[in-house]
Amino acid sequence: MRIALSQLTTGPEPGKNLALIEEWTSRAADAGADVVVFPEASMACFGTPLAPLAEPLDGPWAGKVRAIAEAAGITVVAGMFTPASDGRVTNTLLATGRGVEATYDKIHLYDAFGFAESDTVAAGSQVVTIDVQGVRLGLATCYDVRFPELFRAHADAGATATLLAASWGAGPGKVDQWELLVRARALDATLW
Template sequence: MKVTVIQSNVTDDQQLNLAKMQRLLAEAVAADLPDLVVFPEMVACISISPSKMRESAGAFPGSELFEAFSAMASAHNVLLHIGSAMELEDDRVYNTSLLFGRTGELLGKYRKIHRFDVVLPDGTEIKESKNVARGERVVCVPVESFNLGMTICYDLRFPELFRAIADKGADVIVVPSAFTFQTGADHWEPLLRARAIETQCYIVAPGQTGTFENGKFMNYGHSMIVDPWGQVIAQASNGEGFATTRIDRKYIETVRARIPLRQHRIL
């Protein structure tokens, strides 16, 4: 299976963002003919304004945003993981991933479990939990010949979630993100490689790049795919674009046979 990660610089303009993702998807398909394409976190809108983020939310399914993503998948005959976007249900907003099949059918949905509540070094407070409800379910779904587990961004720091996904039979785990530059420079690659080594899964991690809020905030980018041995096998350059590689079920089996972690676990 060929997998592509899309790296983009999203703003608070949803229509502009969707047009950009359509363009990047078309370019990636034309260049690399991927089977699975994965977008970054908050792909439809990013803002520190709770009202703007709530305005961008839609029903999944049942909204124009949902239908736009579905149409992208079917138009290009690809498996499309939209990274995440704001979902509205019963007056609550969730940070939600969607996975669409090649004909635009919904294959899986995951709501972010761990919300990003931090104070940045400059004193800026980011409290995702003030405006976004918490997901409850660990999600792993069959995708053609692989089992795909879903996480979002800050989930990366919680290995127990990745262990739970691995226990559900995952071969590939996606980590769509909007990692801050401050933490990404030191933590992004080490955490991704650690999760790959621990779970013996491919880790597919597209990220947002560039700045938003008139340059006040910067995302780290460095979208990458890591193999089950912990090696980075594809990485996007700086700026918007994409990176593609082939993932191999036989290599997963080789790694797991070489060090049979799942047979050796005690706790």
């Protein structure tokens, strides 16, 4: 299996971000990838008021991602925001294409170091795996990487790898933290 990682920087306009997703999905498919993974917040960058942009899973933004995946013949995993019942949003990964249709709502919210993601984002509660060409993959988002039980749940569900979409902030030691955490989760759960 070939998995493409698209490390792009999104802006506040969902339509412009869809154009990036379309371009990089096409590139991934042309390179022979079976799956392309985009960051969380691919729909709109953090720092943008999210509630006015959030759309349901049957809305136009997700519909366009589905069409992009279908046209390219690839599974796309992309971060979006869906409305929560209490006026907040959920930080959702949409996985679609090649017979895959699943969503994962970020369970572990970034309430740390003086920031409270939970002020505007509602936490998910379901562990999600997908099957692509007979390979089971877990879905996780950014801050989830600090919680080994999620990755162990992926392994217990038969996953051989976890797709971890992130919008990891820059700063001193951040790359070191990322490398340590992803390696630890791989070792904890014995998965890629």
